Amino acid sequence: KNQVEQSPQSLIILEGKNCTLQCNYTVSPFSNLRWYKQDTGRGPVSLTIMTFSENTKSNGRYTATLDADTKQSSLHITASQLSDSASYICVVSVRDTGRRALTFGSGTRLQVQP
């Protein structure tokens, strides 16, 4: 069964600090992996997409890494801001174009405190 596990479930950090969110998956065959940010009361918004051949990708203060061999990804947030408070969702897609091409993690809820 395709699964995406995220850790931690929730995290509280102080403004200005760095943090790393983890995503482990068992999806196969792997196509790509996305990180979404979901602000409270809003729909998810894509932060970054990584394909099989990519190890690192940055989007401003967000840096995603991918290790396709160990099936792990991380999202590193540098110099956190209050606006980073949100849920971060890891989404993995399979290579086949079957009915369920996406598997969603349940998310990590990040709270940045002043």
Place this chain on the structure above:
Amino acid sequence: DAGITQSPRHKVTETGTPVTLRCHQTENHRYMYWYRQDPGHGLRLIHYSYGVKDTDKGEVSDGYSVSRSKTEDFLLTLESATSSQTSVYFCAISETGEWETQYFGPGTRLLVL
């Protein structure tokens, strides 16, 4: 929210009543999706559409039906609402396929009493 609107944004209804949620897009994207989001679960696909009048089931389709008569509109109907269908419902769109980046609407919060 990428030219996607959902209506209503909030709804309270009683068990056994029919409920229809609407998703409207202005992006002319071919694919549209309905998801539900519950605490402790990832987003779960209910139904999706790959064109006008072309729809298919997702992993949690029981108790739900959909219709798409125009490119821009995708309706989700709960034929007879149950308390287990209390959830936040998100519509999403993508241009060419389920594996592409999906753009999500603002969500509809549904409470079934």
